[in-house]
Amino acid sequence: MLSFSVSAASAVPVQDTAAIAPERASGFTVKSPVETQRFAVAAANPLATEAGYQIIQAGGSAIDAAVAIQAVLTLVEPQSSGIGGGAFLMYSDGQQIIAYDGRETAPAAVDETLFLDDQGNPLEFMDAVASGLSVGVPGVLKMLEQAHREQGQLDWEVLFQPAIRLAEQGFAVSPRLHQLLSSEQHLQQDPLAAAFYYDDQGEPHPVGYLLRNPALANILKRIASEGSEAFYQGDVAADLVARVRQHSRHPGRLSEEDLAAYLPLRREPICTLWQRYRICGFPPPSSGHLTLMQILGILEHLPQQPGLDDTGLPSEAWLHQFLEASRLSFADRAMYIADPDFVEAPGGSWQHLLQPSYLKSRAALIGSASMGSGGARAGEPFVITTAYAPQPEQPEYGTSHISIVDADGRALAMTTTIESAFGARILADGGTGLDGGYLLNNELTDFSFQSQDAQGRPIANRVEPGKRPRSSMSPTLVFDAESGELVASLGSPGGAAIIHYTAKTLVAMLDWRLDAQAAISLPHAITLGGPVYLEQGRFSAVLLEALRSRGHDVSERELTSGLQVIKVIPTGFSGGADPRREGVVLGD
Structure with a gap:
């Protein structure tokens, strides 16, 4: 069995400013380019980057490293991505280019009125976000499992060791996580999240606080040994669905059948000169x-x-x-x-x-x-047979990005998200009863709240059962033509x-x-x-x-x-x- 250790992150200065960006600012730290010879790993948190680095050092592929990085990001950058969300992954092995789609899907029970109130008017955006209505079927784990099955080198179980170790032993709360917890307005409405990320006075844990997540460690151990089925079926799935359907303000429509039925997709990438x-x-x-x-x-x-x-x-x-x-x-x-x-x-x-x-x-x-x-x-790029209405502007949020080129020249670009900062503001512990867990996505708010315009023309990105919401995620691989x-x-x-x-x-x-x-x-x-x-x-x-x-x-x-x-x-x-x-x- 391979063994990994992950060291603590370095500090980043905090800057308290208003933002229209998906996540608030936490400072600007001048950085120098990093040159390497055999391989390179870039991720949004030092602990996640180090996990990917160790996996490749142990003979893993770019896909292997991405699995390890995503598991660690679930723990240390919970505001941006995690196993409760989805991702798009672009992959090249030097011969073929594959687009792996792990985007969330809308539950079977939704319809075009999902985000409308009793008078037929769109809900206030954050009212919809911080609710059970916004949670789509998570896709990232099944997508990564498929990619690993096709492209991985190390055993699936090995890839979760860095995240499990960090979850059990704890990691130091980073300046960015602390800053975002400080400015967050909705997370404390969830009892589990309030008890985990904040102290008894309702203050976010300070920078450097050693945060352990035994619930996530337990969930990741099961996923490591049993595969993604441990997440999409059984106790973990039942807990996820219960938290969505029993939300105190706006219960959602997700079901255990939705989770069991989720399928990642391999799509044909679009390559443009x-x-x-x-x-x-x-x-x-x-x-x-x-x-x-x-x-x-x-x-x-x-x-x-x-x-x-x-x-x-x-x-x-x-x-x-x-x-x-x-x-x-x-x-x-x-x-x-x-x-x-x-x-x-x-x-x-x-x-x-x-x-x-x-x-x-x-x-x-x-x-x-x-x-x-x-x-x-x-414009009209072609003779249009269906008259769509433009989608009214509404906020879009979140995400994290990973870029890797491994020692054999295999490359990936993966953008991963739970949508808004801290997603739907629902923490799920997998039914473990332990402290911590993982955050659920609010990806369904990427759909248009309105299904048509005043003339009755449909909006392409309207809510429909089983549909994947439009995304702006842009994982990109560039080649010499x-x-x-x-x-x-x-x-x-x-x-x-x-x-x-x-x-x-x-x-x-x-x-x-x-x-x-x-x-x-x-x-x-x-x-x-x-x-x-x-x-x-x-x-x-x-x-x-x-x-x-x-x-x-x-x-x-x-x-x-x-x-x-x-x-x-x-x-x-x-x-x-x-x-x-x-x-x-x-x-x-």
Whole structure:
């Protein structure tokens, strides 16, 4: 039996600021690129990265390391992902590229009225989130089990040892976890969570507090020895369902039959040529790849602008084009993209959204002045036979990202989530009666609360039984278009802004030739079609005013991405982890 140990995390400064980002800010720590020769692992928490590192050191594959990392993230980064959620995993073994879909599904008993009150009006967003209504069937464990069965090297049981050890012995509460617990408004409404994450006075456990999770250790031991069935059937499943269906305010509709019936899917990735690269990403129900490649494709049809200004930051002219391309791409996203088992792609193929002639026509709509909030409309990439209504804007949250390239060149990019910070604010102990457990997702709030518009046109991403909600997760693998060699693995958390974060990092790394860490550290700029948000304190007042003079409604906010990037270099790999979170890169 292999044995692993995991050491404590280093501190990150705390910064108390308001945020529109999915998770609040916890400081900005300057980081340097990490160069390795044989393999590289990047994850959102040092303890998780170390677990993946140890698995590869022991002869494991990238998939093996991802399983170990996810188990540890369930413990140490519970606000972002865990076994109670779902994930998209992009994988390459050098010969084939596979998209593993572990997205949550809607219970069989839901209908289009799931998030409507008795008068037929949408519930307040957070009222729906912190409830049993929002919990979808978790998919990450079954997806990882399938991927491991097909691509793993080490025994399944071995992969959970680092997380079990940490859960039993305890880990030091990190500055970021403490900060998020301090600002959280709903978690203490759940009795188990309140007793576990807070003290008797209702204060979050302080930074450095040794937090043990015997309930999660017990659950992970069962999963390790019995496989994912230990989660999807039996006592753990019954406990999960009971907590959803017996919620004090809004009971959910999840059943044990829903859990037992869940199936992960292997999907065909979408690979798109851009410059001299082949960029491969996740197909719907993810909107990530299609939308970010629309942004990059539209930019290619616009007059070239200097990417970086004299200060080394994105230039005002480039930002204007990037933001306008984002408006157009998000308009298409709101109209067309949803679970492909329920919604037909325009003209029968998602590739129609990426046709150069269509993107050129979209680029022609961009001028020197902004279209402004609501000014962008969805295009018609093909003759449309179904008249969909655009989805009204609503918040999107959460997530964590993992990038790995193992010693045999197998690469993955996996974005994993429970959606909002701390998910549905429901802690489940698996029926163990022990302290702790794991948090349940609120993934169903990624569906549109409304099913149709005022004209009765259906919204593609409406709630339907068995459907997977649309996602912005954008796990991305990049290859040289000519040689087919791996170039990079990357992705980010951040709700809908994942798309902007990943697109900007691709441009900075591949077009502007920045190293991985420098590309990640560049300041962010986003719009979902309405106001523009620039990362607080990172751009000059002159640049903000220049964008306003073009008609952009600009304000500054914390934009807490969590990018992880591994880039191939001649001597091996160069990795970067987002300075806005606690992630690190390790490798040999």
